[in-house]
Amino acid sequence: MAPAYNEAIAPFLAGTIGFLKRPRVRVLVVGGGTGVFSRDLLPAVRRCLQRWGQNVQFSVVETDIESVVREAPASSHRVQANFHQLPFRDGSFDLIVGQSMIHQGEMQKSIPEIGRVMATGGCFFHTQDSTPVGSAHVGEWMRRTQNSPVKRLGDQENAREWMEHNARIHSETSQAAVELAKRHGLSSIAFIAKGDAVVSKNHRIGQMQGINLDTANHVFYYHGGISGRTDPSVPADKKKLDYAGTVIILAKTSTTALAHHLKQLPD
Numbered sequence: 691m692a693p694a695y696n697e698a699i700a701p702f703l704a705g706t707i708g709f710l711k712r713p714r715v716r717v718l719v720v721g722g723g724t725g726v727f728s729r730d731l732l733p734a735v736r737r738c739l740q741r742w743g744q745n746v747q748f749s750v751v752e753t754d755i756e757s758v759v760r761e762a763p764a765s766s767h768r769v770q771a772n773f774h775q776l777p778f779r780d781g782s783f784d785l786i787v788g789q790s791m792i793h794q795g796e797m798q799k800s801i802p803e804i805g806r807v808m809a810t811g812g813c814f815f816h817t818q819d820s821t822p823v824g825s826a827h828v829g830e831w832m833r834r835t836q837n838s839p840v841k842r843l844g845d846q847e848n849a850r851e852w853m854e855h856n857a858r859i860h861s862e863t864s865q866a867a868v869e870l871a872k873r874h875g876l877s878s879i880a881f882i883a884k885g886d887a888v889v890s891k892n893h894r895i896g897q898m899q900g901i902n903l904d905t906a907n908h909v910f911y912y913h914g915g916i917s918g919r920t921d922p923s924v925p926a927d928k929k930k931l932d933y934a935g936t937v938i939i940l941a942k943t944s945t946t947a948l949a950h951h952l953k954q955l956p957d
C-alpha cells in the first residue's frame with residue numbers, strides 16, 4: 691500500500707483500537723496477502739498511538755488462504771486459513787482486520803465467520819483503497835501495478851474504465867457487507883477516509899462518496915487533510931492524498947459511541 695494510504699487509514703484504526711480500551715489487543719488479519727498489515731499499516735498505527743500517549747500491546751495472527759502469508763513479518767503469527775471457516779475459537783479476537791478482501795469469496799460465509807471469532811466489544815475493520823482517476827494518478831498507478839489488467843491494457847481510457855468498474859464493485863460489496871452484518875447482529879459504521887483537494891476534483895472518489903449505505907448504523911465522510919495534519923513535513927501544495935480508503939467497521943459494541951470517538955480524533 692502507498693504510504694499516503696496508510697497515513698490516511700492509520701488514525702482511524704488507531705482510534706478504533708483506543709476505543710477498545712484494552713492494554714493488549716488480539717488482532718486477526720483475514721486475507722492478509724503478503725502481510726501488508728503487519729509490515730505497513732501496523733507501524734503507522736503504532737506511531738499514532740505513541741503520539742497520543744497510548745500504550746497498547748498487540749498480538750497479531752496473519753492469515754490468508756494462499757501461502758503468501760509466509761512473507762508477513764516474523765513478529766506476527768502466520769496461519770494459512772480460509773476466512774469462510776477460520777480455525778479459531780468463538781470470541782478469540784478483539785480486532786479483525788481486512789484490507790481489500792471483503793469482495794473475495796462468499797460474504798454469506800465470511801461475515802458470520804468473522805462475527806463468530808470476534809470477542810464481545812470487538813470490531814472488524816475493513817478498508818478498501820481507492821485510486822483516484824485523475825489522469826496523472828492513473829499513470830502513476832499503472833507504473834505501480836506490475837501485473838494488473840490496467841498495465842496489460844496499457845491505455846488510460848481502458849484503465850479508467852477498469853478502475854471505475856472496480857469502484858462500483860467495491861461500493862456494492864461494501865453495501866452488501868453492511869446489510870449482512872446487520873442480519874448477524876453486528877452494528878456498523880461506513881466512511882471514507884481521505885485527504886484534501888484530490889477528492890473534490892476526482893470523479894471516482896465522488897462516485898464512491900455517493901455510495902448509499904443507508905443500512906449502516908453510522909455513515910460519515912471524513913473531509914480532513916489527515917496526511918497533511920499528521921505529517922508537518924509535507925509542503926502545503928502537496929497536501930493531497932493520492933489514495934483514499936473506504937472503511938467499514940462491523941462491531942459487537944456501540945457504534946454510536948465509536949463513530950463519535952472517530953470524529954473527535956486528535957491530530
Ligand SMILES: C[S@@+](CC[C@H](N)C(=O)[O-])C[C@H]1O[C@@H](n2cnc3c(N)ncnc32)[C@H](O)[C@@H]1O
Nearest residue numbers: 721722723754755756772773789790791794795
Ligand atoms: C486483494 S488481496 C488483498 C491482500 C492484502 N490484504 C492486501 O491488502 O494487500 C485479497 C486476498 O484475499 C485472499 N483470499 C481470497 N479468498 C480467501 C479466502 N476464502 N480465505 C482467505 N483468504 C482469501 C487472497 O489470497 C488475497 O491474498
